[in-house]
Amino acid sequence: MSSEGHKTLKGRTMYIPEMCWGSAKLVAAAFGAVGIDSDVVPHSNDSTLEMGRECTSGEECYPQQVTVGDFLGVLQRGEKKAHEVAFFMPRAEGPCRFGQYTYLIRKILAQKGYGEAYVFSPTSEDNYKEMGGAATDLERRIWQALVTANTLRTFFLKTRPYEKTAGTCDRIYEEEIISFQKVLKNPAFNAKKRRELLAEALEEAVARFKQVPVHAGDFPKIGVIGEIFVRQNPFSNDDFIRKLEGHGAEAILTGIPEWVAYTRSEEQRKLRDVKRHFSKAMLTSKIRGYIQKSDEHSIRGRFHDELKGIYAEPEIESLMKLGEWYLPQYGALGEMALNAANVVHFYNQGADGVVDLSPFSCMNGIISEAVYPKISRDHDGFPVRIFYFDGTQSNLDRDIGIFMELVRNYQRKKKSAKCLS
Ligand code: SF4
The missing domain is CATH 3.40.50 (Rossmann fold)
Incomplete structure (x- = not known):
């Protein structure tokens, strides 16, 4: 080490x-x-x-x-x-x-x-x-951890807005994370056994979410994108998703595995740029990608029918193509390129709007914000709004309320366009 x-x-x-x-x-x-x-x-x-x-x-x-x-x-x-x-x-x-x-x-x-x-x-x-000799095992465990946590959270966010008793889904989510820890912490399981156990544990967790007493309804679906830390961390984003749910919306939060897949695709792009298509580095990256996809297929793929459409995690290559016209992966690096691609993805999947949660003065956020109006205009006025955070939010609830007005107008337009077509 x-x-x-x-x-x-x-x-x-x-x-x-x-x-x-x-x-x-x-x-x-x-x-x-x-x-x-x-x-x-x-x-x-x-x-x-x-x-x-x-x-x-x-x-x-x-x-x-x-x-x-x-x-x-x-x-x-x-x-x-x-x-x-x-x-x-x-x-x-x-x-x-x-x-x-x-x-x-x-x-x-x-x-x-x-x-x-x-x-x-x-x-x-x-x-x-x-990490020396433990590096390969650790890297795979971390990947399986990220995919498992992300899948659990998708079901959690899919259920919480409709729960009849506040706090039920939070409790299930926390309990299940603790139980998944036991599988990931056990050095005795090999990678294949581990992913089987994680998928089985997820099935039990999903069954618990399905038993949660819920209100009937189908809230507007809002894609949540932006800077990876702020969008994932409730303290930093002033518990944005819970507040959004309070306004009668369901959030679909883009996960951490997307970033891992993006960095892998960037690594391969850079190798191709320097004509190292057939190098050891390219082979290693391809094998790593293959293993990661296979783990993802075994863990998240088990829920394919429930996590299709708007809940599906698109292949990174096809996702990046969606944003090419606005912020191409070959010119704009990092989260800004992912943001542009994800707005188009959520539009295509029938979402009712997208929010970008970014730190105040974040370079990625500033550039993404500059292209959102154009993406929105090109996609039937799809509502896209950036929210900046620096720990001094004054009236987030009011701002979310205004955004939700746009969302409901967009939903009405969507419905009448469908009736006319
Ligand atoms: S500029 Fe700062 S906040 Fe923005 S993506 Fe980079 S590190 Fe994160």
């Missing part, structure tokens, strides 16, 4: 940022299976955010302030000394500031006197090389 200077993960507890609680819990279990004691950082709150703000200049991205605050919160609780703690902070090359997070976090921890804490930071390119 290589290290940051003299540091290693041995003897430390590693904390994972809470982007999406369920996914982070299962990723922690995956690390546990390869002998790394891991957990998710405690939920963010106003004082952790304040700590994050105090050590940043204001020019950093909001997710970075939240994450730094969460890490400092762990250390300030004092339950563990800095040399007993590690923080998981994956890195990715890309067009924005994400690549700088790790360096700044290390600097802040050192300035605060926590220089002995280890920031474990595998890159999107080295694929956990730091």
